[in-house]
Amino acid sequence: MTVHRGRWSLEDRLERGLRELPFDVRPGTASVTVELSYDGGVIDLGCHGPDGFRGWSGGARDHYTVSADWATPGYLPGELEPGTWHVWLGLHRIPPDGVPYEVTVTTSTSSPPRAAETPPPRPERPPRRELPAPRGMRWLAGDLHSHTVHSDGTLTVHELACLAASQGLDYLAVTDHNTVSHHPELPAAGAHAGVLLLPGQEVTTDLGHANVLGDTGWVDFRRPSADWAASAAARGGLMSINHPLSGDCAWRRPLPARDRPAFVELWHSSWWDRRWGAPLAWADVWRPGGVVPLGGSDFHDPAQHKTLGEPVTWVLADDAGDGLGDVLGGLLAGRTAVSAGRDAPVLLRVEDELIAIGAGGAVLVRPDGRRAAVRGDHVRIPVDRPGMHRLETHENEVIALCG
Structure with missing residues (x-):
């Protein structure tokens, strides 16, 4: 057994926010259990072995176990x-008078028993919404931001997949904080529920969050943000800036203009009044050449105010015949649209046209600010320049975005 105890001060946090407490693992060790106790503040928890990253739970847990065939x-x-x-300790919130803490590490030559999970019944799903698309392609409805018990969510991967299918989603990105431990569970859970589960991770720091989407392996949140984007691109994935204006989770990390990703989670639950133009103004400053708008619910818990699939990110993907297609390829190509929900008004770009559906009486806003009234529930409009277009109500409330 190894015990670390002491008191973290505000100066400790300001000097270096992530602390590493060593412990030894001897040959023949089958499991390690770490327990953290502290009084006041918020301390995040994680683990790193000689061969690299072994896990992260942030402030969601005060203990974990790692063994050969099972882990928390x-x-x-x-x-x-x-x-x-x-043991990694993230000094997330340390008050001026400090935080006393104790970390206990226990090793064992035996592995703890593992309880088998019984998946929920396969859900019934509503009919898919058919939207106009080029031959061989299909618009898929999804949510690009969600969490499970692998970070600070309350549902298992299976439970989340079934909820997504019951909401009529075609795909869901599962983006637990600073970990990829959920990735091995995604294929089976998605197949059971009838929904494509896209591997992701929310790279999470005190100064901003970003989603890395794709089977990229773990992204080191300790590195500069430019490294996150480079790592994602090198491994066939993409990085998006999450909820850039969301309270203390707003994006404040340095990132040179040349390294700024085009993908931005512009529509997030924190944009609760979409007459508020600050997210649009931020996007113009972030990347004057234009952004690819994405949306995510940031779903954690059925009891919270965030609803899975609100908003919906539509992706124009190659139709694989099973209705799922190549979601990541569509995202990388920038073929996206965002709407308030699966059945809400939508603005689509199909080849050289914009198509506004269910938006009669709305206002189309082009990238250069020009505005035009939309008259009719299925209106086709020629595209005369690249960039993000949007639909607004007559009161300037954003109701749809199009990449």
Whole structure:
């Protein structure tokens, strides 16, 4: 057993926010359990082994276990390599008078028992919404931001997948904080529920969050943000800036203009009054050449105010015959649209036309600010320049975005 105790001060946090407490793992060790206790503030929790990252749970847990064939959600099972390991402590919120803490590490030569999960019944799903698309392609409805028990969500991967299918979503990005421990569960859960689960992770720091989408492997949140984007691109994925104006989760990290991704989660639950133009103004400053608008519910818990699939990000993807297609390819190509929900008014770009559906009486706003009234529930409008278009009500409330 190894015990670390002490008191973190505000100066400790300001000097270095992530602390590493060492412990030794001897040959033959089958499991490691870490327990954290502290009084006041918020301390995040994680783990790193001699061969690299082994898990993160942030402030959602005060203990975890890692063993060869099982680990607490958020952590990676696997053989425990002998050597010096580290408990990660993120000094997220440390008040002026400091925070006393104690960390206890217990190793064992046996693995803890694992309870088998029984998936919920396969849900019934509403009929898919058919939207105009080029031959061989299809608009797929999805949500690009969600969480499970692998970080600070309350649903298992199976439960979340079934909820997504019952909401009529074709795909869902599962983006737990600073971990990829949920990725191995996605294919089976998605197949069971009848929904495509896109691997993702929300790279989370005190100064901003970003989603990395795709099977990219773990992205090191300790590195500069430019490295996150480069790592995602090198491995066939993409990085988007999350909820850039959302309270203390707003984006404040340095990122040179040349490294700024085009993908932005512009429509998030924090945009609760869409007459508020600040997100649109931020996007213009962030990347004058234009952004690819994305939307995500940031779903954590059925009891919260955030609803899975609100908003919906539509992706124009190659039709694979099963209705799922290549979602990541469509995202990388920038073929996106965002609406308030699956059945809400939508603005689509199909080849050289914009198509406004269910938006009679709305106002089309072009990238250069020109405005035109939309008359009719299915209106086709020629596209004369690239960039983000949007639909607004006559009161300037955004009701649809189009990449």
